[in-house]
Amino acid sequence: MQIDGHHTLTYVIARYAGVEHHEAEKVAYAAQYVDEATNDKPIHFENGAMYDRIVSAHKMLDYRNTQELANHQVWIPFHFLPGNKGFPSNVKSDGRFIHRLVCKPDSPVARDMLRMAAMHWNKPYGVHLMGIAMHVYADTFAHQGFAGVIHDYNKVDKLESSASSLLQRIKDDLVSGGVSASSPLGHGAALSFPDRPYASWTYQNGEGEKIVRDNISIFLQAADAMCKALQCWKQGDVEIDIDNQPGLTSQQRSIIEHALKTIDDEDGEIRHAEWLKWLREGKFGFATVDLSFDKDGESSWKHRARGQGFIQDGQLVYRYSSSFLNSDWKLFHDALKTYRIEVIRDVLPKYGICIA
Template structure:
C-alpha cells in the first residue's frame, strides 16, 4: 500500500472500529511513517544524551536493498511478513525456505504478530505500535504472493492490466522485465500494481504460475480484517479473538469501497489528497476532520520532538528537554524497535523461520 492506504484508510478504519480521533491519528501517522523511517543515524543532544533508532524502510534505489542482511531487517518484518505457506506453528513445514517467506494475507504468523503487539497495550507507545502493526497487517493483503528478499520467485512476466492504456502497458512490461532480471526484490517487478487500490491486473510469477488480482476486493478484505483487529484493541482483548468481532458494517464497507473505486489516480499522493478532502467534507459518517501527514517541517513528529539543530563538536545536536521522552517521534521509534526485535526473536522462530 501507499500513503492513501497506510495513512487515510487506516484512520478511517480505526474510527469505524470505534477508536477516538486522538488514538486513530497516532495509529494512522505511525502506519505511514513505517515507509518514511529511512534514517538510522543516532540523535545527539547538547547535554550529552543520545537516542538510537532503526530504519523500517529503504527507498527503492537505496544500495542497502542489495544487502541480504538489510533486507532481512527491513523488508521481511515490516513489509513482507512471511506467511509460512499458510501453515500454523504446530505443524512442521517441509517446503522450500523461500515458499515459507512468501507473504500471505491474515496468516497464522500475522495473527501471532498481533498477539505480540497486544502484550504491549499498557505501554506509552501502544497506539504507535498498533499503527506499525496495521501497516504490516495491511501489507500481508496488498503484498501477498511476494517475498521480502531478492529471489527468482519474485520475478514477474506477462504483466497486464485493464487499468493501463496500451502504451502504458508496453512501458510497464519493459520496466518489469528489467527489474525481474536485475533485482527481483519484493513486488518490485510488479511495479506499483499491488499498491493501486482500484487496479485489476494479471501476471506470471517466478514459477510460471498465472495470478489474477482484483485490488479493490483485496483492499476491502484488508480493511474489514483491520477493523476487527482494532475492535479487539478498543475492547482490550489481549487474546486478539479477531473472528469474534463484527468488522465493518455494511454502510462502512460501502463508503470504503466507493472511495477505493472512485479515487483512481496512479499517483499515491494524489489519491491521498482526495481521501483527505473526503475526510474534510465529512463523507465517512463522522465529523469532518483535517488529517495532514507532515513527514517534514515544523509540524512533523520529528521536528516537534527534536526542535532545531546546530553543529557542536562536529556533530549535529539538538537541545534536550524532558518532553522528548514523551514525544510521538520517540515513542514511534520505541515501538519500531520493540516490534522488530520481538517479530524476529520470538514470532518467526515459532514457525522455524530464522531471519537476520
C-alpha cells in the same frame, strides 16, 4: 499500500472500529511512518544525551534500485511478513524455505504478530506499536504472493492491467522485466500494481503460475480484517479473537469501496490528498476531520520531538528537553525497535523461520 492506504484508509478504519480521533490519528500516522523511517543514524543532543533509532524502510528512487534494498531486518518483518504457507506454528511445513517466506493475507503468523503487539498495549508506545502492526497487517494483503528477499520466486512476467494504456503497458513490461532479471526483491518487479487500490491486474510469477489480482476486493478484505483487529484493541482483547468481531458494517464497507473505486489517480500522493478532502467534507459518515500527514516539517513528529538542529563542535546536535522522552517520534522508534526484535526473536522462530 501507499500513503492513501496506510494513512487515510487506516484512520477511517480505526474510526469505524470505535477508536476516538486522538488515538486513531496516532495509529494512522505511525502506520504511514513505517514507510518514512529511512534514517538509522543516532541523534545527539547538546548536553551529551543520545538516542539511537532503526529504519523500517529504504529509499526507493525507482523500482530498479533493488540491490541496495536487500535488508532482511527491514523488508521481511515490516513489509513482507512470512506467511509460512498458511500453516499454524504447531504444523510442520514442508517444502522449500522460500515458499514459507512468501507473504499471505491474515496468516497465522500475522495473527501472532498482532498478539505480540497486544502484549504492549499498556506501554507508553502502545498506540504507536498498534499503528506499526496495522501497516504490516495491511501489507499481508497487499503484498501477498511476494517475499521480502531477492529471489527468482518474485520474478514477474506477462504483467497486464486494464488500468494502464497500451504505451504504459509497454513501459511497465520493460521495467518489470529489468527488475525480474536483475534483483527480484518483494513486489519490485510488479511495480506499484500491488499498492494501487483501484487496479485489476494479472501476471505470471517466478514459478510460471498465472496470478489474477483484484485490488479493490483485496483492499476491502484488508480493511475488514484491520477493523476487527482494532475492535479487539478497543475492547482490550489481547487474544486477538478477530473471528469474534463484527468488522465493518455493510454501510462502512460500501463507503470504503466507493472511495477505492472513485479515487483512482496513479499517484498515491494525489489519492491521499483526495482522501483528506473527503475527510474534511465528512464523506465517511463521521464528523468532519482536518487530518494531515507532515513527514518532516514543523508539524511533524520528528520536528516536534527534536526541534531545529545546530552545529556544536563540528557535529549536528539538538537542544535536549525532558519532553523528548514522551514525544510521539521517540515513542514510535521505541515501538519500532520492540516490534522488530520480538518478531524476529519470538514470532517467526515459532514457525521455524530464522531471519537476520
